[in-house]
Amino acid sequence: MRLGLLTACLPGESLADVAGWAGAHGYRALEVAAWPDVPGRDWEASHLDVAAFGEAEAAGVRALMDEHDLEVSAVAYYENNLHADERVREQTHEHLRRCIDAAQLLGVGLVGTFVGRDVTRTVTENLRLAEKVLPPLVDYAAERDVRLVIENCPMEGWHPDGYPANLAYSPELWGWLADLGLWLNYDPSHLVWLGIDPVAALEAHADRVLHVQAKDVEVDPAARDRYGVFGRVIDRREWVSGWWRYRIPGLGQVDWQRVIAALHQAGYDGVVSVEHEDPVWSGDGERVRHGLTLAERALAPHLGA
Template structure:
């Protein structure tokens, strides 16, 4: 097992700078963000320009990572593959195919994404939509030696009422995902605030886990008693529940000692990738890197390379 980080937390940095920092601060892998570089989307990172990515680009990236004793665990593009606007949905699929192509050139076997949801349809209708839309993407990836790993984030901020907008949030759906050829990028933080035991969920589905994201969550039960599990309603803000927030590993509710041990017991030998979305350790590059250092100091003692 190796410790990595998702580069999306440093959107203003070059891949060269992120690799240099990570390699000198105890990290051994990068989950490389590859969102399209579009005007006005400065909250998402584009550390790989997959739209124009060729063999020479792949060679340069491989040399860069080797220089810092790093590997790429996955190419990351977490977007809504069932978006209600068909043009947006197709553009998302097209960019995902470019991410798959880049992963193939890099010799990386995983691309991370979401299932998503058309918020104008019922869950049942979305399941049927996914069964039509996603298998061709799975087949495209398989033909290039790549598998799609789906993070189990509810993406409640995509729904106008804060309900799950990524049909991978519940362990009930992970078998259905498997039937579509999708694999799991397991993140325990989301399960905690949903009231699901992350260890029990992992042990029941560890055979579907090809990648792990390490994010923690801080829960305030008194605030939950006020707002309920779906979060604040009056003066609601997207992505703000009012009773929980994400933290870097070690500063929340997840028992990382038991979770990493369960991964070892199951024979998992992949990457545990820190996904830094901690509002306390954010705002500046220095604060983000300090948060990543907290995460490394929490997880590195548990991971035997």
């Protein structure tokens, strides 16, 4: 296994700057963020301009990775592929296709995304919608030797009441994903706050895991006693549950020794990509990089050669 990082945590820096720092600080792979560069959405990183990506750009990225002894583990575009607005949904699908094209040019076999959810429909209606609109994207990727890996994040902030808005959040759904030709970008942090044993879930579905994201989660049981598992309701703030928050690996409740041992046992030999969403080690590039340093120190001893 190799240690990587998702570049989205450094949206204001160039890919060259991120690669230079990562290669010098124990990282061997980058999961490269490829959101469209949209004004007013500064929290989304655009480290690959997939809309204008050709052979010359791919050669430049490959040379950059070689210079810093890195690989691209996946192209990353985590967006709502079942958006209620059909115009927005098609724009999302079009950008996802460009991410797939870029992955093909780079010789990268994975593109990370979400299933998403139309929040105006029931879960059952969304399952039927996904079965209609996602297979053409799976086929488009397969024709280019690329596979779509789905992160198991609930994306509760997309739902007006904080309910899951990415229909890949629980192991119950992972067999359904497989039937659609979708694979897993396994992140144990989400499972912990949902009350699911991340190791048991991994062991049952390890054959579907093609990429791993490393994020931790800090749970406050006393606050959960006040708000319940669905989180704060009165004066609700988007993306803030009131009883849990994401942390750098090693600073939360994920048992990384057990998780990585289970990956070893399953024969996983891919990338473990740090997804930095820790509010304590955020705010500026220096703090983010310090958080990434803490993550490397926590995870590297478990990964092996």
